Amino acid sequence: MFVKYCTTLFAGIWLLFIADIAHAQQPLPDKIAANKAKDWQTYRQASIADSKMAVYFRALTSSELEAINSAKSNGQSKANSKLIEIKSELTVESSIAGFLLFLQDYDKIPNWLDNANGSQLIEQITPSHNIFRIQFSAIWPVSPREMLIESRYWQDRQGNVHIKVEDASDHYTSHKNHIAISIIKAHWLIEPLPNDKLYIQYRVIANANGKMPSWLANKVALRSSWRTLKNINQQLPNSDWQYQKLANILEYQELIQEPTSGTNEQTKDIMPSNNAELN
Template identity: 30%
Template sequence: MRVLLLVLQVLIMCWSLVAAANDSDWQLYKQTATVKVHFRQLDKARLEINAELQTQSKLGAFMHLLNDTPAITNWVDGAERAQVIAQVNPHSHVVHSYFSGFWPVSPRDMITQSIWSQDEISGVLSIDIIDRGQDYPAQKGYVRMEQVSGRWQLTPLTEGGVLIQYQGQADPAGKLPHFIGNKAALKASFNTFKNLEHILSRYQEPYPGINEKN
């Protein structure tokens, strides 16, 4: 599975998916009827983001989308391109993701390893993200993001629905004013999830190894 992430790539991550995004330390950034984005400040450099989408989709559709690396610019806000640079095993890939800059923000890149698994009883699909940027040389013209970690979690709902949740964090690194970096990350997360809601309809096929529970 050629997981892009990043995600997110500019979409920035942490290890444990917190279901209670309405805890006192979480703040709502923006929401629609189907998309919600919350955030909290971990320290001066790192913002933690919790985004979710409830939609009609197969679990396998999300996996197929992540495999379609050339399509990253169609849904991941700010992404330039992504490349799978190593396949650890059928459930784990290492991906190099590139993100465009805007004044005064320089282009960023990150290298992450994704590991996916599915709970046999609940059908919940999880994709953990590990930072591998320190294992590869820096790219000229890009600032390497640091301390990237996170998780995607897809929970089957009734009648073909699925709850897609993403929580993560990263240090954008470089000389970047925190208020600019935070604003850009939140905007990118919200736009990415709105794009995700629409693009998934193109990938509604079963995925090998994924059990559709609804």
């Protein structure tokens, strides 16, 4: 009798877990032809007051998957045909410096990054070049995850800010009982707009590793991307960082007053020599 009760309870918890993941979202195709998919598919989009947000996804091509698997490090799971790229977009009221400092407020990352329960700065190489870790809660039966991240930002000649995000798990050890998420490719684009607004885009390809099924990892990643956008939209405009400035960043009003030719000295100082690879 006890065994039957435990079996029923186990099945019930599992069904509730799956139902929560699938709740209130656009259906994700069970099968995506990775060698044919090229166009972005809409996961979810909405307009809230003056803000607009959307999350898109696409399957990777066969050549992309082949390149990923040939370059993967030891301990990383092989990427299969169900691996997706996610693109999140948000138009929100904020200064450029306000958003960059919001991202670098490591103690508060769990307030807006869905399912994160901890974040620590490992090393600050320069004010615009940091290495840090983010830990994610375990959702039974999935083991807790973490990301080891190296990020670097700069402002281009048009005034847009780029954040290059790279996997740092080859150089730093994951916490015990945590599985490191492999960041295959990730990039923030921050474009200043009139009326104190920003267009923010984040594109990421990541592998959850471990034994987590791809269909489940994709569902969780898409749901988390949407919730994270909503959290940023709610918290960023009211952040105390909106009142701060960064010496190496020009805001929209400063940009439109700058000469159209050439690059200001502040921007030159933070443009990496290999920025072409992120175009």
